[in-house]
Amino acid sequence: MQKNFKPHPNSFKNTFCIFNEVLPNEIEGLKKQFESKAGSTYYYTEAGMYRVSNHWGRFANSKWRLIAREPETESKTKIGFAAWSEFHPDNAEEKLYYIEADYDKNTVNYQHRNNPLYDKKAVLRTSFETTKRIKQIRNLQQLTSWAKYFDYEDIDDLRKQIITELIYTEKTLEEIKREI
Structure with a gap:
């Protein structure tokens, strides 16, 4: 029973x-x-x-x-x-979330800072900031039109470099693109 x-x-x-x-x-x-x-x-x-x-x-x-x-x-x-x-x-004010990308499966998701697997390297963000970054990463994963402005042999390497910066730094997408 x-x-x-x-x-x-x-x-x-x-x-x-x-x-x-x-x-x-x-x-x-x-x-x-x-x-x-x-x-x-x-x-x-x-x-x-x-x-x-x-x-x-x-x-x-x-x-x-x-x-x-x-x-x-x-x-x-x-x-x-x-x-x-x-x-x-969960709340809208605290920086509770970090982003994980699976480059092999071409996916991205967010995790909570209390996840025991969190390595403390990815930047913690609010829900809103996390959602915005994930949208940018998904666009990079699914589209190729953004890459035509770069003189780069391997688009996958370029994509991975930009996504990694979006996850592990506070730099904006525009800042990252300018630095490349």
Whole structure:
């Protein structure tokens, strides 16, 4: 018989959290403890929270992201799990986020400063500043028109150099481009 666990008091309001996708057998036998108006269901355990949802990202006043399983499951509805310790505070004023780029997969994402993998080298930024930088990095990753103004043999090296500067310095994109 499953106990009725209550959610951690700081897990819902103004939080950042990364859930990892799990298979349906993980919630078998668990009692649904909450269902949102949008249709997401929640299961609380002593270790953490399971969320079943077809929408991830911004959640009310929080930022919850799902890391999908490999290979990715077919269903749009995903089940994610996060330990209570994975919920971190979020607000618009503090410099809480840093940016990570995966040059092989050509992706970029933000992480919370409380992430145990944070090496303290990437610049911490506010949510707004982080969003702005990520947009610039995605444009650099997906477009090539910006590169026509540079006399450069390897566009991938140039792209990586600019993105690295955007992550690890306070320089603006314009400053970085001028210095190259």
